[in-house]
Amino acid sequence: MSIATSRLVLALAGVLLVAMAGRCSGDDHGHRRELADGCQQSGTLRPDKGHSCDECCKAGKSYPTYRCSPPVVSGSTKAIMTLNDFDAGGDGGDPSKCDEKFHKNTERVVALSTGWYAGGKRCGKNVRINAKGKSVLAKVVDECDSLHGCDSEHAFQPPCRPNVVDASQAVWDALGITGDEVGEYGITWSDALRTPGIGDHDDSKLNQRGSDYKYYMDHQMTIPNKATTLLSARKMSTTSLLVLALAGLLLVTFPSLCGGSAAHRLEKCHPSGTLQGPRTGHTCGECCKAGHFYPTYRCSPPVTRHTKAIMTLNDFDEGGDGGDKSECDGKYHKNTERVVALSTGWYHRGKRCHKHIQIHAKGRSVLAKVVDECDTLHGCDKPHAYQPPCRPNIVDASKAVWDALGITGEEVGEYPITWSDA
CATH class of the missing domain: 1.10.10 (Arc Repressor Mutant, subunit A)
Structure with a gap:
């Protein structure tokens, strides 16, 4: 050298x-x-009137809104894929925002959360979605609105979460996600690479690369040309x-x-299964809906010195809507106590019972004691107050914790926080 x-x-x-x-x-x-x-909540939306559909907004409930989405990572942006009906007369609401048209659910199309939609800059472009060892291209045709909702334009559904890829049935089918798994599913996605010089509708190439390639070409999509890449490498x-x-x-x-630590941070927490709601639903706003499928999780995101979570409000008192006694000690707790329940993965089979965690929000910090599990595997029954399984990133806190952090009024309900072991 x-x-x-x-x-x-x-x-x-x-x-x-x-x-x-x-x-x-x-x-x-x-x-x-x-x-x-982080992508912090930008506000809340509280509708005056509720609607009867399972996923519709509930009167008086506060829904978080977001102007942002998590950063887009080359090759592996983590997201939750949901199922959308893009056809006329479906439950997807108005025509797609990009082209003011409805789309057949046999098309591989998606709507992206507001931050990822980027004011329409991804309209008509393709994203690559990865799940279950498979990969598929889908075209962006709509926004999954993270700022507005609960009206006819949005099919009376709440604002979208900031990390959602709302996909047609064709996308789910192409990824081989069927049956009980359809609903919410952990995926990764990226902006699709577009490389010229691949051969315009060359039948021999279509035969070589199969029917999936033909689908891409029929829908004006492209795949990188490996031969071009190899040739460039030889010239180095x-x-x-x-x-x-x-x-x-x-x-x-x-x-x-x-x-x-890098490997630890890349750890994913995907749904481990689904739980079907009871045959007959219940009347409370947060109760399980009859026949609805809810994702279950055995894991939670990795714990760091600044573990991101969603804080929710729980009633730990006897006769409240928190269900049975706390799992750590078999007791009820006054809501004037600073106590929390943690998602199953963070609860760690009781290893955090009676220990304190430090919760940070709005420039404040408070200690709270772990007394219960927010069960991510079970729900829709009396011990869980007929509520769905918990999400995997929840710190379910008493009113005293919310008060100590200065989170009051319409902000109470769901609030992004960080926490750590004390």
């Missing part, structure tokens, strides 16, 4: 080390920043290859320099 080449390699190594240090501290736009770059100089080799080595080994 020449002196000039050696210097180039060493210079690149220094740049990579500085850049990767930023990745460990959450300063990059990659996957790890997702935990540090020896110096370039040496530089890339060093970069690859640093990228592979760098997680160990961060104490292994």
